[in-house]
Amino acid sequence: MSLDNILNNWSDYRKGAEEGGHHDYEHRWTMAINLDVCIGCNACSVACYAENNLAVVGKERFEKGQAMHWMRIERYWDQAADMEHPEQGASFLPMLCQQCGAATCEPVCPVAATYHTPDGLNAQVYNRCIGSRYCSNNCPFRVRYFNFYSYYESAWPSPMEQQLNPDISVRDKGVMEKCTFCVQRIRTVKDRAKMEDRSVVDGEAMTACAQACPTSAIVFGDTMDESSAVSQLWKKHQVKRGTYQSTRGEKANPNLRGYRIFEELNVDPSIMYLERVREDV
């Protein structure tokens, strides 16, 4: 996508979700994460480091909130304050870029470095980014990560640089980065399908996190493909793309477990979570 295209069709790109969005989507890459089987083990997070050339920042920078974990596992304690022990365990939350359909990070970028792709992805153009960090400031999920340093100088001492994934870049100082739904893997799969003159098959494109997940809590796929596993899950749980749902108001069956985080913000996240279940013993 050229910058010209964006500037000339700015209003198109900013058409809100209420107006049906702006794209003739080719794909809508989407995720479903079942919090009842997520065990919080970190496999997804480390798989993401391995796939996406994420820099390790070390203790001091981690403390300053400069860690680059595109995929992180948050852990909450939900028990009442007067309970002596967390009797229902911990609440784990895999948090990554929600690839919002009406992303709050996009309109604030002064240089259109973050924009929406025809795949439904919230893309980040590294060599257009000037590091204003407005996007990060505007992200309700806190999933954008800024390169405060030139990590390539220190994060991969030789021969560690040989592990770097050549399919994507190593980002330099002053650039914002974030989860891409493993766009390089999607790209490869789309190219292959095109060469073979067919459509992408469900399960062919797989993010590193979904691939690794030992409990298969993460399901990834294209919701434009109605037969895909992820489409089926969204349908089953009656979670719809686009318009605001007062969390449960529009669901024919409000007891179904699907929900999107911060639904009320109307940002149209591409990730549906399935509620964690506990049995009262």
Added chain:
Amino acid sequence: MSGKMNRRSFLKMMGWGGAGAALSGCDLPSTVTLEEGKEEVVSYLMPEEFVIPGVGVWYSSTCMQCSAGCGIHGRVREGRVLKLEGNPDAALNNGKLCMMGQAGVQGHYSPDRIVAPLMRSGGNLAPVSWDKALAVLNEKLGATNGDRFAWFTGTISGHQLALVSNHLDAMGSTKHFAHDVVNNAVSQAVNKDMLGEANPRLRLDKAKMVVSFGADFMGAGQSPVHYAGQYAKFRTAKQRGLLVQIEPKMSLTGGSADLWLAIKPGTEGVLALGIANLLLNKIKVSDAGIPSGVRKLIDRYDVTKVAKITGVAGHRIQRVAQLLTERSPSLVLAGATVEGHAHGYDSVAAVMMLNHILGNVGKTIESSGNFPFPQLMAKQGNTSDLVEFAAAASGKKLDAVIFSGSNPVYSAPAALNLSDAIGNIGFKVAISQFMDETTALADLVLPAASYLEDWGTQVPATQAERSAIYVQQPLMEPLHPDTRGLGDIILTLLKQRKTAEYGQFDDYYAYLRNAFAAMPAAVKKNTKNNNEFWDAALQTGVINLDVPAKKLKSTVVSFAEPISEVGDADANGLYLLPSPRMGLLDGRHANLPWLQEAPDQISKVVWDSWAEIHPTTAAKLGIGNGDKIKISTHSGSIELHTVLLKGMHANAIAVPLGQGHDDYGRYAKGLGVNPLKILDATRETKTGELAMYGTQVQVTRVAPPERLGIVRLGSSDTQAGRKLVVTVPVEQLRRTEGA
């Protein structure tokens, strides 16, 4: 094949010895020649037609990051391995891989690898040539024999184990010490006595309810990815499985429990007796097969008494007992926190007895069958071997020892005095990828290839529904030309002793080719010839075996009262829990920056050690969150910062394993403390294992919180009313998803 050898010794040499007759029809020999092996010695990385620059090709191999032995696929591009994933053909892990497996590439590409043989001269280790190193090795090993020579390894299996055993035979020694801090040795002993098998198949996926006494089966267990896969099936079954976790410190597995109960360290066996008491006397389950002594023991532990000793509320115990009878079949597990006391065997036996009473044996605990190749079966590491080794070393009973895949100097409690005792060993050889505490004391260091550059076969102790041999193949040329594979090194040692037999193999690859060719025909049934079989094995990374079925016995052994006479009566005693975590594990992964930067799953701390302590205990001791404290035992003390967590029993203080390395490369350097050092060297009475969770400690506050004392992910422990993780009751799930 030369005619010098008979069939039996040939099979033994190739690793198929022992009870292999279970699979008959071994298609040996006339075709098994060195020439055949040689013919195929072509680097598989010679560009093939399908290798296209810029396109990754996936090769199968086997993960060696812990002893679970999961199947992996490695993405190779332009001759470099870039990314590891689970191998979908491997029934054990079903295409999945944990964080430690993912980080395997970091060990391989580590900047701190040893790249040349090193020999001690004038007190320091200096580079030497392989020729020189092997000549010295030959001379030193030639000067000793019998039990004065030993191998010291971690958990080891497959043909590497077969070669180690054959080398020990050649040396006339019986001393193979296998050490692993993260082990289930006590459970193995109990299982052997009660079920007839040390490592039966546990089937969480068939259970309606799991009661786990400290078994962190999805975290720092024997096969975390395998059990996590089973757990997903257990949770998503038509009737959602119910998980009750009972432990003194919340483990990763405990974090997923429907009911998590804190229990006083070392009293798990008592709780099991209390549950048994309710089952037999109140719910009137049959007590058939329970020895009268045990029956009497059970009768002595009514709920009130048990609640008092264990700290678990009486109504909880009654509820768990009730549920266990309603949700059948269930599965009751015992883990490291139960095993790690002087009375560990008795506690585990009491816990495992519940499976007998509940009729779970045969339903959720199955026989893993008669594995047909006992020579290849995993020799699982434990801590009793560590103690024996320390004793042998201090008694000056060892002339030469070869270390591989284990770091005893790091993991031995100071009370064993191992770092001094090891000085009594005349010649210490370390086969290692990295300089670590043990390697640093060696007289000769042989630089090992990484597991991604090496050949091998792995036979995991925990097998999936279908037993298999997992095949390890190099995913790239050696990064450092002067490193050598473990198999190659052992083979070289064997050639020094048994030239006639082993001289025919150019390298470990040739040995493995021959070994595969000599594999019984029953295993190779779907392939036309040896080459096809070999190719198929490399392609899938797995050799599935039809293992003859076996039935477990369901018995209860007589066991003693599962409580220690001293200590447990002390209401204020504080037990140190040196807990391994999925991540750094026993410290072997402290040199992998991805794993250092991955927050601990429960406390969310990175790049450090910390002490987990319950807020009420902390308050009693005048300790606040983040304070620096000193934990002291008879054997020393450690200083570190606290994290107050409610997922702790009031009588426990947990310190994760993994940090506190003196010598393990730049990423492990200067971080945290090693709690193993200050443990008492008390041993489990029946198995001789170290009672790792039985050390009582004194805790004092040293200093207030400081910047960088504790660095954690996230600043909030609560959701502050936001709907981030929503929890719903199981009844709702039953209405909508019929679970």
